Amino acid sequence: MTAQADIVVGAIEEPQVTAAVQRARELAPTGPKGEVDGETGALVRFDGRVRRMERTECGGERELAALDYEVYEPMASSQLHELAQRVLHAHGLHRVVVLHSRGVVPVGAVSFVLVVESPHRAEALAATVDFIDGLKRDVPIWKQPVWA
Amino acid sequence: MVVQVLLFGGMARMAGTSRVEVDLGCSQTPSVSRVLEALGEQHAALQGALDTARLAVNSKFASDGDTVSASDELVVIALVGGG
Numbered sequence: 001m002t003a004q005a006d007i008v009v010g011a012i013e014e015p016q017v018t019a020a021v022q023r024a025r026e027l028a029p030t031g032p033k034g035e036v037d038g039e040t041g042a043l044v045r046f047d048g049r050v051r052r053m054e055r056t057e058c059g060g061e062r063e064l065a066a067l068d069y070e071v072y073e074p075m076a077s078s079q080l081h082e083l084a085q086r087v088l089h090a091h092g093l094h095r096v097v098v099l100h101s102r103g104v105v106p107v108g109a110v111s112f113v114l115v116v117e118s119p120h121r122a123e124a125l126a127a128t129v130d131f132i133d134g135l136k137r138d139v140p141i142w143k144q145p146v147w148a
Numbered sequence: 149m150v151v152q153v154l155l156f157g158g159m160a161r162m163a164g165t166s167r168v169e170v171d172l173g174c175s176q177t178p179s180v181s182r183v184l185e186a187l188g189e190q191h192a193a194l195q196g197a198l199d200t201a202r203l204a205v206n207s208k209f210a211s212d213g214d215t216v217s218a219s220d221e222l223v224v225i226a227l228v229g230g231g
Contacts, residue, residue, distance in 0.1 A: 070156055072223060075207035140204070140225050142157030 003084035011109035042124040048112030063148040071102040072140040091127040181212040
């Protein structure tokens with residue numbers, strides 16, 4: 001059972017996700033290695049992307065160019081890792097890998113990736129919802145709109 | 149004791165600054181709840197957002213009864229919104 005949490009600058013690119021998952025697998029040399037080892041029956045991946053239209057404080061919508069993520073460190077990293085560990089154990093998962101952006105992420109790009117591996121689908125899906133609820137509640141990351 | 153409190157996100161926008169001073173009077177061991185109370189009293193722009201706010205002391209969420217010192221790093225954390 002391993003949890004890996006990283007804050008990355010700007011939009012999250014696919015090689016960063018692949019590398020983080022690989023690091024998590026190497027951290028558990030005696031545990032399940034992934035979907036090809038026969039132990040992991042479910043792999044759920046959630047990508048959070050920057051949406052073009054953002055709700056305004058007045059109740060309308062306005063077009064974004066990007067979101068600028070403000071991160072309070074080192075607390076954000078430690079809270080992300082603590083949350084990943086809590087969800088890992090609470091749901092009996094094999095692995096949790098999370099990446100979150102800081103700084104400017106343009107519309108359409110990925111700012112958050114969560115990968116959850118577990119023996120069965122039910123716990124992977126429940127853990128995904130649980131993790132995102134915890135992220136919104138307990139991890140000091142704020143998004144500032146950059147209007148188009 | 150006077151402490152510095154760091155602000156982020158909407159709290160910083162409401163206050164127009166990312167750092168405010170809070171005067172906690174003569175107490176040498178003020179509680180977390182006293183810091184939040186004094187913050188609202190001395191910075192009226194933040195009052196409305198403090199109902200749901202928590203204080204982080206040296207990068208960890210603190211409980212109401214915990215005490216703070218002048219050298220602690222204090223951050224008031226209201227709604228966050230990552231993801």
